[in-house]
Amino acid sequence: MTQSIIFERPDMASIAASGMMCADMHFHTHYSDSYTRTEDVIRLALRKGAGVAITDHNQIGGVLDAVEMKSEALIVPGMEVSTSDGPHILTYFYSWRDLKSFWDNNIKDNIR
Numbered sequence: 001m002t003q004s005i006i007f008e009r010p011d012m013a014s015i016a017a018s019g020m021m022c023a024d025m026h027f028h029t030h031y032s033d034s035y036t037r038t039e040d041v042i043r044l045a046l047r048k049g050a051g052v053a054i055t056d057h058n059q060i061g062g063v064l065d066a067v068e069m070k071s072e073a074l075i076v077p078g079m080e081v082s083t084s085d086g087p088h089i090l091t092y093f094y095s096w097r098d099l100k101s102f103w104d105n106n107i108k109d110n111i112r
Contacts, residue, residue, distance in 0.1 A: 012049050023051030029062035032080070033065060038065035045073040053078040055090055058111050060103045064075055067096045081107065 012021050029041055030035035038054070041062070045052040051074030054062040058081060066075045077099040078092045093099040 021051050026055050027052050029109045031059040031061040032056035038062045042073045043069045055080045
């Protein structure tokens, strides 16, 4: 049986050499429940050589900030959507425009 999940620190150099990149797929900024500014998220991602999905709760300001910064960091546009019955759903998008469209059409007017 092949092990598909490895619970150890990734070898970033060999991952990069293979043409891939690691990414933290769940990161909050000061737009939801973190004190971390978007520019600090980007600085950390660049320093670590990793991508980051900015997934604030029902907000997209962190992603929009990152887009404005025009950084070389890999930013995965996302959002953690709160549901009416309690759970949160992580959503990811191919582009910040897709995220903004989703937010405008489904989230913005339904935040409680």
